[in-house]
Amino acid sequence: MSDWEIRNVISPACDDAAYIREVAQTKRALELWTMEPGFRSAFLAAPAETLAACGLSVDAFAVKVLCDPETAMAYREKPPEALPRAARRYRAFLREKIEGRERMAREDCVPAHPAFRAWRLRQRNRCWVELGKRNESLIHVPLTFELDLGCSVGCPFCGVMAPRHQKVCRYDEDAALWKGILAFAKETIGDAAGHATCYYATEPLDNPDYEKFVDDFFDVFGIVPQMTSAASMRNPERTRAYLTESLKKNRRVHRFSVLSLDILHRIFETFTPEELLCVELLPQFAEAPGNMFASAGRARKNAAVHVETAEDGNTIACISGFIVNMAEKSVRLITPCGSSEERPTGEILVAKERFTDLEDFRRVLVSMIDRYMLPELPKDQPLCLRPGISFEKMAEGIAFSHAKTLRLKFLGTDDLPAGLYHDVLDKLRAGGRSAYDVVGELMEERDAFPAHVLFILKKFEQAGLFLEPYETPGPSSS
Template sequence: MRDGEFYSLLGDTSGVPYDYIRDVAWTKRTLERWLVDKAFRDRFAEDAAEALRSIGSPLTPEQVRPFLGDKEEMDGDDREILLSARRYRAFLMEKLDHRAELRAHGQTTTDRRMAAWRARQMKRCNGELGASRSQAIVHAPAAFELSKGCTVGCWFCGVAAPKFDHTWPYTDEHAALWRETLRVMDATIGEPMRDAFLYWATDPLDNPDYEHFLTAFHEALGQCPQTTTAIGHKDVERTRRLLELARGRGSKVDRFSIIAVSALHRIEEAFTAEELLHVECIPQNKGAAKSFRKSNAGRARKFAHKRSDELVPEDASSTIACVSGFLFNMVDRSVQLITPCDASDRWPLGYWVLDKGTFDTGAELSELIETMIAKNMRTRLRLQDPVRLRPDVKVTVADGELRAVSRGQHLTLGQGDLDDLAECLTRGMASAEELAVRREKRAGVPLTQTLAWLNSLFDEGLLDEEPEPPASEPAPVALGMPARAAS
């Protein structure tokens, strides 16, 4: 029971009254149909009651409309909102709480270096992407691809999945390496490793043995990974078995990416609203409601000039990346250290790649992960580290204060030679030690005070940590500014 009146629906629902589940499940299904299907939206506008009857919904228009109007309507006095709508709102809040728990859970990682690095990337993303977009990113510790490429080929794929090549079957040899990989990552990351998932630039159902890998993950770590698929409608009996398997092992939320209205129709014909209570149907189809615009990342960037009305505006941040940690491809036994960023020409997939390597055994993987952590996840600034604010942070000096502002962060400083400090931080003119000495000489600020302040900027993710381009790629040089020093 939740707040005396509402039930938790992400756990065991055996004690929840049927009418409660019905209200929430059918509100969810009706809203998903409204978001996906333009024809349904048009029918609803003409005759809402008839539109609801046409999809078998037991709801009245008054039970649905609070979610189709202004936000203020849903934020009104609870006494003015129908009980079914309040129940659905409680369900939405429970899912938001679940997402917040995943974000917080990641900070309990066994390795304090990774915990500090992840916290810093979360703060950086908050500033770079904006609070709203950033809060939707859980920063999972790991993701595993069990195939090479993807059969779906969505034009908007935010990670530009290549064409499907082949998969990683669950043979005895592969099963042994899979268990060893999970053991190594569990020893390194600890409890948050349970929040990893088994797809990326792949569709999990492209691997015929996906369910075996999922079961082995649950056996090793005690938790069932979330599944997101765009082909759940193709083999509905397999999908049904997968959902039963996932729910039986405690999966709280799974997702179907809906890339065509016909796919949603087939899913709705195969599953009752109650059966899909824990499965989010995400509108990705042409004709979906404008509130579900796609990220301008990955393959979508190639089509931005043609389909800009389906993408987020150019001045909004874009990424679908949700991992601050390790991205595996088990086919080629590779691992990359990644973290989300705003998609750009430099990082079109919407995430940084800080390091990469390959492994053949658990021992090799353990050594590789430790090397990546030691190299990339320092907890404090070193004296020789260059100090420069992120490029998206804008600096002004006025009224005796230095102000640094980005989409989701701001800071002020009111001590010392601020014009000189602003120039140093913007251009990256000095190392931490050099800047501390410079401020002591120019403004009398003690070395220890400047170093402590710089470390606070570092901890907040305000200093530039963007990876350097590889040797074959020239470092970008802004007009009138020096090339960035290597970190």
């Protein structure tokens, strides 16, 4: 390998120790920049000396190119080869993480079950319209697990408003149920279920048996679930053992929420940069220069929390699917939306039901799929355009958007001219019409081919522009 070659360090696993050290030390330098008060000014005054004082030997100029806006700007127009080596490698590492996330959203998390697949696609596309670029970071995982009921950490910014810690699922009591649920999830949802996490509105390390549950998960899916912990320093040896073992099986990115400057210092003292190569540190304390929260959950109303924007419409919910709570024995079906007074956590809770045993779990999961996840919207029931979306007729088709988000378009073609899109839109806006009504009326009024009209309606449907039957008032709602 040439000294300047770029490699993947997460997957497939890279075993070049010098390469890993360079990326890991660059990462640590950037963490100091975003979280350590005073580091920025010290580094800008004496870059190499400041890094050395922090135990880092990475090229100081490369760090400057990555974090100092003025230096970064000077390199913006230059070809990538002009970047210092450590900066190129660090950027490649970031790209690798982003590509991994995009692949999960686009391919890995697509359920095998056709109706679930179609429903998730509608929700993901709806979020492009409603949430805009925020949707880039939402994977729309089809399944996730909570091993406890509630969370012991009680963060004042908690985006999912986790309740206080109330109950723990113990492995010795529920191992058979757990294994059965994992097997059924794989059978029903397919490999996409292997991208579940074993936490949501919970702290994974609250559960004393977290590692045992995760071992079974690995046996079924061959994947170690991603972990985000705000309690990484509660028992550092437990954390280290978990990281070491899990990264041996499956090198992937985990995350530590850093809740105070003291915790940051303890993390840095306890773990080498190489040990944390695959752990993102999330700055979640007031003194951190890079500290910022989504305006969702408890952060919405907490004046002491520094939110990205005071406006509603944000979310950290990244699930379009099921949350199985093993402590409460419940299943929730959720999908993201912008946070609001009505939905402060930025989640649409479609349904929630308890189960008693494995057979009952199967019943609940199957009945929720059958009831709420239609493979396509019924053709004989009125179609309702989703409120809050504005449509605009253009010469070349239709544009649609939600307040302050992306403007998306359907463009006409020779077969499907813009005028047909306009006519379909007019029928839908008039309301009360089913797909069959729209087809019949446009056949009569403009001699349109039914297949063409249905094709356009299908595009609307897949874009998530219609209310789901369970969202509409009337006999079909649940």
